[in-house]
Amino acid sequence: MSAADTIATTESPRAETSERPHADGLKRDAFLERMRLFGLCSPALLLVLVIMVIPVGWLFYLSFLSDEGTFSLEHYQRMIDSKSYARIFRTTFEVSILTTVICVLIGYPLAYFLAQLPSRAANICLLTVLLPFWTSLLVRTYAWLVLLQRKGLINSWAIDLGLWDEPVKLVHNLNGTLIGMVHIMLPFLVLPVYGSMKAIDKDYLKAAANCGASPTQAFWQVFFPLSLPGLFAGALIVFVLCLGFFVTPAVLGGGRVIMVAMRIADNIEIFFNWGAASALGVVLLLLTMGILYVSSKLLKLDRILGGGSHT
Amino acid sequence: MNWLKGAASDTQITHGNRLWLYVLSGLVMIFLVAPTVIVIPMSFSESQYLEFPPREWSVRWYEHYFQSEQWISATLTSLTAACLTALVATPLGTMAAYGLFVSNVRFAHLVFIILISPMMVPVILVGIGVFYAYVKLKMVHTIFGLVLAHSILAIPLVLIVVSSALRSYDMNQEMVARSLGATRLRAFMVITLPQIKFAVITSTLLSFLTSFDEVIIAMFVSGGDNSTLTRNMFNALRDQIDPTIASISTIMVLISSVLLICTQVFGKSKKEH
Numbered sequence: 001m002s003a004a005d006t007i008a009t010t011e012s013p014r015a016e017t018s019e020r021p022h023a024d025g026l027k028r029d030a031f032l033e034r035m036r037l038f039g040l041c042s043p044a045l046l047l048v049l050v051i052m053v054i055p056v057g058w059l060f061y062l063s064f065l066s067d068e069g070t071f072s073l074e075h076y077q078r079m080i081d082s083k084s085y086a087r088i089f090r091t092t093f094e095v096s097i098l099t100t101v102i103c104v105l106i107g108y109p110l111a112y113f114l115a116q117l118p119s120r121a122a123n124i125c126l127l128t129v130l131l132p133f134w135t136s137l138l139v140r141t142y143a144w145l146v147l148l149q150r151k152g153l154i155n156s157w158a159i160d161l162g163l164w165d166e167p168v169k170l171v172h173n174l175n176g177t178l179i180g181m182v183h184i185m186l187p188f189l190v191l192p193v194y195g196s197m198k199a200i201d202k203d204y205l206k207a208a209a210n211c212g213a214s215p216t217q218a219f220w221q222v223f224f225p226l227s228l229p230g231l232f233a234g235a236l237i238v239f240v241l242c243l244g245f246f247v248t249p250a251v252l253g254g255g256r257v258i259m260v261a262m263r264i265a266d267n268i269e270i271f272f273n274w275g276a277a278s279a280l281g282v283v284l285l286l287l288t289m290g291i292l293y294v295s296s297k298l299l300k301l302d303r304i305l306g307g308g309s310h311t
Numbered sequence: 312m313n314w315l316k317g318a319a320s321d322t323q324i325t326h327g328n329r330l331w332l333y334v335l336s337g338l339v340m341i342f343l344v345a346p347t348v349i350v351i352p353m354s355f356s357e358s359q360y361l362e363f364p365p366r367e368w369s370v371r372w373y374e375h376y377f378q379s380e381q382w383i384s385a386t387l388t389s390l391t392a393a394c395l396t397a398l399v400a401t402p403l404g405t406m407a408a409y410g411l412f413v414s415n416v417r418f419a420h421l422v423f424i425i426l427i428s429p430m431m432v433p434v435i436l437v438g439i440g441v442f443y444a445y446v447k448l449k450m451v452h453t454i455f456g457l458v459l460a461h462s463i464l465a466i467p468l469v470l471i472v473v474s475s476a477l478r479s480y481d482m483n484q485e486m487v488a489r490s491l492g493a494t495r496l497r498a499f500m501v502i503t504l505p506q507i508k509f510a511v512i513t514s515t516l517l518s519f520l521t522s523f524d525e526v527i528i529a530m531f532v533s534g535g536d537n538s539t540l541t542r543n544m545f546n547a548l549r550d551q552i553d554p555t556i557a558s559i560s561t562i563m564v565l566i567s568s569v570l571l572i573c574t575q576v577f578g579k580s581k582k583e584h
Contacts, residue, residue: 040410041422044403044466051463052429055440062443106339113336116319127575128340134567135347136524138541139560142548143346146353146361149552153349153363186343215324244433247526251548261435268439268531281436292431 056285063278075279085263085280092259095174095249096242099181103238106182107189108231114190115197126194133187141251144180145171148252172254180252181242188241189234196230197223229299236295240288260284347564354557361554372558382543382559388533389523389540392454396461396522401515403462404469409499412477423474427467434464434527442531452534460528465518472517476510509577516570523566 066072079085114122114129132140147153148171155167170176200223208218246261253259260280267277319326326333349363354372356365376382407426411419429437441460442451450456480503488498504511529539540559547553 034414034416037410038414038416038419040414041407041426044407044426044470045422047403047459048426048429048463048466051441051444051459052432052437053425055444056432056436058443059436059440106335106342109332110336110339113332123575125340127571128344130571131568132343132347134520134571136541136560136563136567138524138526138544138548139350139563140347142544142556142560143350145548145552146557147346147349151360183342183346186339215328240431244435246435247545251545261433264435264439265527265530268442274439274443277439281433281439284433285436288431288433 056281059274059278060282062274063282065275067275075275076283078276079279079283088258088260088263091257092243095177095181095245095257095259096239098178099185099242100235100239102178102182103185103189104231104235107186107234108193110186111190111193111197112227114194129187129190129194132183133191137184137247140184141180141248144176144183145251148176148179171252173256174253176252176254177249177257180248181245184248185238185242188237192234192237193227193230196233197227200226232295232299236291236299240291243288244284350557351561351564354554354561356554356557359554361552361557372554375555376558379555382540382555384536385538385540385543386559388454388537392457392461392533392539393519393523395454395458396465397515397518399458399462400465400469400518400521401511404466404514404518405473405511407466408470408473408477409503412474413482423470426470429463430467437463438527438531441528445532451532452537454537457529457533457537457539458522460532461522461525462518464525464528465521468517468521469514472510472514473507476507480506512577513574516574520567520570524563 063075064071064073066074110129114125117125149155150167150169152170154170158164159167170179204222204226205218208222209215213221244261245259246265249257249259250262261284264277264280264284267273267280319329352365353361353363355368355370356362357367357369357371358365407422411423437460441456445451445453445456448456482503484506485495485498485502488502489495493501524541525539526541526545529542530545533539533542540563544556544559547556
């Protein structure tokens, strides 16, 4: 943050009126002033600590307690031994990877298309990305449930058009889950990719064409590499959000697609097993944080997260 | 069809060569918008099985909604929680953004990460953590507890939006005001705030929507007389496809669209100045 010079100028009017025009006193004044300003963060910080950090820390502690209340690793041991947990983790990764890949495949071309439009047209087309972004996730999941059901719109249109003869099972399985999740995650990919594409200097492409590159070469050798940071950031956000997904697979998966977050909720609501739920939650959290940490080291993600607001 | 041969970009590609891109983008945009839009006419269907286009139009599912005490009380709970969340998260987030921006302490970056962490921690974990804490504090099923939990989800959004506005704002203006005798608070209120007000308004709307649309935390900590709309919808969805939900969905889509249009209008007027 570029406030160092700001602070310096802040102090000069005070220095003239200050009773202690000594360097030490000024330094201490500046320090106190900065601490007072920093204090403005404390209400938000306190809230996040009390509502999130401490309870999650408590869950971390619970995950190491056996049912009798003694220290044990049984909840983690169960995760390694039990086949059902292995299946849940496999499903979670499968769904997250597939969703991310599909989002990249259809989101990148859309972002490219939007980035090339004149700004007025681009703003109108961007609304098609922002509208779902602003609409309730539950409403969109419900809409897909209605569209994809046995006698739903997609099936009846496909049969009318002769695409298939009898209703295909589109929902309450992996298909439905993927369709719904891609729909929900797509804006998270398109917006950062669009942002990074808009920042690419078009002169590079002209230069490439000038040097004899065909349009395809200019795209793959110049434009595509420059858009990669945005693409990685978007794909990462999509993947990490998918890992913790709950509502969409619960509604569109029909009990056939069980992801980690759903199992956590079941452990609480059905089995009242806080230890097991906490242990799963800790693993999910560590996975998420680990992936984010490694990629932020690789990609300087904080720059994108800090400056990449979509508004 | 001459435009097909015209240049499409700064390289020598023509529109004709890129027809596939236009078709694909069009289809993806339809994919993005159609489901939300198609629910609207369907909610006016007479039939128990939602049809499109409806064979017979009716407002029976809206009547069903407005006459149901349970749905209406859930809607009021959601609206109250969303307004309060916006009222809590916007000032706290804005204060934090301003504090971090001007204080320039060494650990500001760490604090920023902690404050936006609720965006990255899986919501399910926040949900059960909050639930556990609220059981101990006897705050389960209270609007107060729900608002606090939703606020920590909204603060990261406020922080990001307001911080990026502050970065493009010239802080020297505030210095001028202060050198002319204004206190820091007054300088902020009179000089800085009016210039970042679009970011603050956007943050308020985002905070409202974050709370209004939130499902998972509400599922754990709201309930009884204080069940939220999304909690009831989610429970209804797990059992069967209730057409009443189509009418509620339509209302929710309208609310989101109006808020989205508000931000676009604010954004436009900002550019014109």
